[in-house]
Amino acid sequence: MNSHQSVKSLFIFFLCISVSLTVELTFELPDNAKECFYEEIESGTDFTVEFQVVTGGHYDIDFELIAPNKEVLYREVKKQYDSFSKKADVRGVYAACFSNEFSTFSHKLVYVDWQVGTEDPLPGLGEHLTAMTQMESSSHSLHENLNKVVDYQTHHRLRESQGRKRAEDLNERVFLWAVGETVAIIVILIGQVVILRNFFSEKKPSQMMFS
């Protein structure tokens, strides 16, 4: 009874670790900051980390993927978009770190997508002992294609967001620049006249002395 139960427990333990997980997060990384995301991955599991910088500065960020034995698996400096896939050979906590330490005042908005393992099949579909019928396999490929469509849509949305935010920034800057420069020109032109008048009114007694 005891061994049976411990076998069950062990089974559930492994089942928990082996379920797949896809997490997409969009977060803001302040300047001179570093942010890490950790994930516990079983050995033999494929995982993919994808990131894209949405706004901020020159739209670049440093990326590092660190294995459980503290070995750096992948490092990229000042990248706008990148994707990294690997089959985990060691079981443990993998860390994906983003660094904005090279930037002095621009904070970046980063989108990260971490996919561990393959997607779970639908409940009930997992216990397929016979081959799938044509209907089932075509619906499965439909599902995979739609997944790709959703992925492309996400990246398109991020890139469009980048362009749009840049345009909105430009719009505001043009307005501030126009107002600022108009005020400066008016002040300078009036100031010129005032200063010129000042020169002549000061020299008046001395001129009268000389003439």
Added chain:
Amino acid sequence: MATLLMFIPVRKVSLSFFFTWLSIVSTEAGKMQFLGISLIFIIYLSCVSGLYFHIAETERKCFIEEIPDETMVIGNYKVQLYDPRTGGFMPSSPGIGMHVEVKDPDDKVVLSRVYSSEGRFTFTSHTPGEHIICLYSNSTKWFSGTQLRVHLDIHVGEQTMDYAGIAQKEKLTELQLRVRQLLAQVDQINKEQNYQRIREERFRQTSESTNQRVLWWSLTQTAILLVMGAWQMRHLKKFFEAKKLV
């Protein structure tokens, strides 16, 4: 055990399945029973979310979700407190609560609640745009205390559907369930495309506004320069004539 095999592929090992398993196991008696259940429960707790990150106790961490309207978002989180005695994180810290605040694109608060150290929050968007989800602990300290480990998992739109529950409730076959999934996905894609149209319109309006502003600025500046230059000349001429220098 057979029931277990069927429920393995389910991503979120939901409580209903856990209790089904519990009812099967409860036919056996004994103290080992209790230990076994608590072990399972602890293991279950540890597989709520995979991705985690660290924040300070008073720090506020925000995530942005750009979603179309009428989209449901479910977030699962779990918070662990740093244990200085072991140098690690306590497996469960019931004392801390997490304040979850969700703001919609118009900066209006959609959801603002304090949850326990482990839970899930749900909201449905009514306007398309950037929703900001902020998490921070309800700690009363003024400056950063200990470190917190936050496990987080956010599901948007079609991913929020509980297929196992739907299959069980409506008694659907695999193919029918797959069709449901495809319908939900296509619906989500449709909403996203609609939102894309709205975004493109906003982008176009911004560009046209910039164009207008640049045009007005150049005309106004030229006019101001001409007018001011003429005024300057006239004013100085009058000034010098008064001074009998011209």
